[in-house]
Amino acid sequence: MIGMNATISNNILMLLKQNEKKQNDLAEALGISKQVMSNMLSGSRMINAIELHQIADYFCVSMESLMKSPADVKSVNAVHALMSEVKTESARKSLEIADEMADMLLFYARVRTNAEELDRAWEA
Numbered sequence: 452m453i454g455m456n457a458t459i460s461n462n463i464l465m466l467l468k469q470n471e472k473k474q475n476d477l478a479e480a481l482g483i484s485k486q487v488m489s490n491m492l493s494g495s496r497m498i499n500a501i502e503l504h505q506i507a508d509y510f511c512v513s514m515e516s517l518m519k520s521p522a523d524v525k526s527v528n529a530v531h532a533l534m535s536e537v538k539t540e541s542a543r544k545s546l547e548i549a550d551e552m553a554d555m556l557l558f559y560a561r562v563r564t565n566a567e568e569l570d571r572a573w574e575a
Contacts (some may be wrong), residue, residue: 455518459503460492462517468509480509 468476478488481502490496498506507514537543 454492454494456497458520459498459517460494462508462519463492468510470510477506477509481505 463477466472467474474492475485478485481488483502489498491498491502503514503517507517519553537546
């Protein structure tokens with residue numbers, strides 16, 4: 452299950468792409484630095500309610516629409532959204548590799564969690 456912050460970030464990235472805007476454009480409209488915007492969209496800084504309202508106004512959408520999970524999460528994956536911004540084939544390939552590695556890490560983390568749960572069941 453994808454977290455709320457990731458859902459919001461993915462929706463914002465999708466809107467940026469659809470409106471042919473850059474993160475810098477949104478940062479300027481909100482009156483924040485490019486670094487803060489980058490942190491917000493990467494998930495290292497939470498987006499507060501005031502900022503969410505400003506972002507909704509910027510894109511002329513409801514705040515609720517920014518918080519809705521898309522039917523297909525992969526279509527708004529942050530790595531996939533960045534792919535269109537990449538200029539060189541080597542950078543694109545590096546992002547693809549990073550995306551595959553992240554998927555593998557998540558898979559093995561789930562396998563480990565499931566194995567720990569099964570071990571606990573046998574101990575009882």
